[in-house]
Amino acid sequence: MGIHEVKVCDINKVGKILELFSVAADQRDAAWKKQFFENVADASFACGDPQVISGPDGFPYFQLFSPEPYQAFDSFCVCNLLEHTTENGFGIAINPRENNADWVFSCGDLLSYRLFNSFNVGEIQQGHTQTVIQTATKVMVGAPAETILPEYTRHFLKKFMEQKLGLANPGVFLMDNPTAKPSQSLVFSIFKEDFETEAQFAGAMNHLSWFLPRHLPPTSISKLENPISQFYPL
Numbered sequence: 208m209g210i211h212e213v214k215v216c217d218i219n220k221v222g223k224i225l226e227l228f229s230v231a232a233d234q235r236d237a238a239w240k241k242q243f244f245e246n247v248a249d250a251s252f253a254c255g256d257p258q259v260i261s262g263p264d265g266f267p268y269f270q271l272f273s274p275e276p277y278q279a280f281d282s283f284c285v286c287n288l289l290e291h292t293t294e295n296g297f298g299i300a301i302n303p304r305e306n307n308a309d310w311v312f313s314c315g316d317l318l319s320y321r322l323f324n325s326f327n328v329g330e331i332q333q334g335h336t337q338t339v340i341q342t343a344t345k346v347m348v349g350a351p352a353e354t355i356l357p358e359y360t361r362h363f364l365k366k367f368m369e370q371k372l373g374l375a376n377p378g379v380f381l382m383d384n385p386t387a388k389p390s391q392s393l394v395f396s397i398f399k400e401d402f403e404t405e406a407q408f409a410g411a412m413n414h415l416s417w418f419l420p421r422h423l424p425p426t427s428i429s430k431l432e433n434p435i436s437q438f439y440p441l
Contacts, residue, residue, distance in 0.1 A: 216251035216284035221273055224250050228302075228309045244326050247310070249287075252301065253280040259297060266417055268300040268311070285312070289321040294359045296418070318360060319420035347383040350439040351393060355381065355423065363418050364395075365441035372397065372411055378438025382426065393423050396438045398430035 223246045230239060255270025262268045269292055274280045285299060292299060293314060302309040312326075320326050356379070368377035378396040395415060402408035408427075415425040 215249075216282040216287065217249050218251040218274070218282070220246045220250035221252065224301075225273055240327070243310075247285060247301075248320065249284045251282045251284055254283045255303070260300070260303065262298070262300060262303070262311070263306055264417075266298055266313070267296065268298045268303065268308075270303055271299060271301050273302055285317070286320075289317055293318050293321055293357075296363045298417070313417045314360075314363075315417055315419040315421065318357075318418070319422070322354060322357070322420070345385075348380045348394075348437055351379060351381040356393065360418055361441045364415060367414055368395070368397070368441070371414070377441050379441055380437055380439055389422055389424070391423060392426040393419065394426045394428055394438075397425075397427050399427055400430045 224243070227235075227239060227243050227246075235243075251274065252271035253274045255272060257270075259267050259269050269288060271283060271285070274282075288299065291297070296314055297317075298314050299312040299317065300308040301311070303311075316326055361379075364379070365377055368374045374396065380394050381391060382394045383391050397408075397411060397415075399405075399408045402411070412425050412427060419425060
């Protein structure tokens, strides 16, 4: 599961990455992203000092910078940082500045690459979802496999739900709902009805999103209309 052999970082790919970064954000189409993802994983970067910083969003990021021409540097690349980042709850920021960066990988983006060898898996869902399951809809639920939600990721999700949300014995299940897109989602024991405001609920779910692949959004079911109690401990 998610085993990646150590690769030699490719200094030649940095030039391609810098060329891609020169394209304006509003002109970065599907072809741009394809080229970017094909080159970024093993492109050779220098690390920052300190190596890990807190981003504007409050999450920790390992810093990578384009190397200075004709200067020696210790080489780092995304593919060789996958275990370190995902097991410590880090993202990666490429060429970070005060309030932005050339590119940001969330911890969930890196988990996606580690587990599925791709940053772009299946149907992509931005953010979290709120689901009301109709009575006639047949859904399948079960415990998420280690290949979908590994133990090291569960650790960060559990810590957040216990310490930040005050939830005892937080749980999750994998739901397959054929009427939804994407059809699979991770349903957590977080209920909108327990939050004072929509913003507080959205903040909690967005925090969970950061740790998860984009094709597996954190989902909340209605506590009142869909009393599913089959949550599995994180």
